[in-house]
Amino acid sequence: MNMIRSKSKNELRQTIVTEAVAVTALGSNLEDLWYKLMQKETAIKPIKRFPVDREHYRSRIAAIIDDLRPSQGRSLLIDLLDRLMDQMGPVPADAILVAATLKSGIDNLESECRGKPTGFQDIRLASLADNLGARLGLKGNGTCISASCASSAIALARGAALIESGQAEAVLVCCADIVSEYAFSGFSSLKALAPDPCRPFDRNRQGLSLGEGAAALLLMSNTRAEHEGRARLGTVCGWGITNDANHITAPVRGGAGLARAVNKALTSARKKPDEIAAVCAHGTGTVYNDRMELDAFKQVFHKRRLPIFSVKGAIGHTLGAAGGIETALGLKVLATNTAPPTIGFVNPEDGAQGLVSADQQAIAGDFLLTTNSGFGGINAALVLGR
């Protein structure tokens, strides 16, 4: 049954990340983002993109890219992708495209609902793959994965699986989501938005702050990467995807679903919990998510004290793009042996003491765990290596 994982490790092909680029409200590229993150900056500030000065909105803030502009009736997503792909080096023509988004060009759906026709091309779920496939001249039939806030983590898992199984030599994973009135109103209606910038793993956290961004990661088999002389930024060693099967919008208390995803990822990577140097958590700043994550990590790591961090206090919750951006940052963590500060973290939630820090933390080890969870009870975990 377990056809691939029953092979011995040296028979497996490795999935190498040869390139990683990102655009967020905190930085126009990954280096800029990393620098500002380490400087403890945050991009969360008052929203000007759509009206939020209404008393029913508990929040008026988000991490928005100020000068993102729609052009000729196209979604803001197009400008975001322009900025992202301008940074990207050559993508092999045979690369399989696996895109990921939660809401694609949702701003154009808003326009349509308001009686301003914009066309359908950026609204369809597959539009992200359409756009990227056309830009890059990729030959294959690209796909776009949507799994709430775990979309891009799952896209990376799918990409790595295609390479490990020998079905692909190169996979481009690209993810993007924007801040929209649609998403803001939705999360506001669920009372999930924080009035002040989010405070992951803080005892006084009050909810999440939305953010926008995009990331692209080029995955290659180890043999192909070596043959082409590509950089080796790190590896995607393992993945685990589970469903809580408990509630449609809230995580299961106790974190059993996420713990299962982490254990699956460790099994897939053939790693023991002790080999994980740090955790890039989903860390949204909602009461239930952060509690659930701490409980899940305790089930996996027991009393071990390893650095756990969240970047959402700096860049907001970038929805379907979160896993991709956090993986790009995770590779920086491994490259620098440093976990970034968790912005907004002041008073530790029970169980976060000595694990989460408002300051950067040194890490020791070769593997990083990243996790994301979302609507529909979905959990995804990735094990990244050097």
Place this chain on the structure above:
Amino acid sequence: MKADITGIGWITAAGVGRGRNHHGFALPAGRLPDYTPEKFFTEPYPNLRRMDAYSRLGVTAIALTLEDAGLDTWTEKRDIGMVVATVYGCLGADVDFYNTVIPNHGAQARPAVFSYTSANSFLGEAAIRFGLTGTNYAVAEQHPTGLAGLLAALGHLAAGDDQKIIGGVCDVGCPEIFGWPDKFPPGAVFFMLEPVGTNPRPSFGTLHSTSPGQLLFDGSPLDDLAVLVDQCLSNQAS
């Protein structure tokens, strides 16, 4: 990478069915039948009324698929995954939700509708209803073949991600507001995939993939979902 197809369930414009009690299948254009989802569930299922049409359709077709595979009853949660291919996903719920945002600038935004504005939300509902804790997500193709869900599901099964997995398609058509011609027939069709020889029920046939985008059914190349169902039903009859 091989798997047995051990259950099939569908709701299309031609009717409602599952593999072991039906001998005809079609995936035509047109309106979906006025089916009553509640009658496909043995226990009361109040959540059905809260769901949008896409979610109701998907959850009901998954119920039929699980029943066909003999996996509809459970006492403990199971490591069964689900991957759905979709063209329009939850666009209907998206429009419905945003139409609650427009009046009064979001003051009347309905969280119950927002809950179904992720293309994978209904998989979460199915997971809760049937105790399915495996991989699950929605996938959209640049050039829709309807097979992406099956291909991905097969990949996850082969990678050992899940013990069993459901793959298929679900669409209710494009919301009228977009004025976009419906190029893809509405309907939901799901298949239960299991490691070869592990389900005591007779298999409808074996699905196989050797390269991305390429599916083989009982050794023959496959590029059409409706043809796959026909061949499965033909195997069952013979």
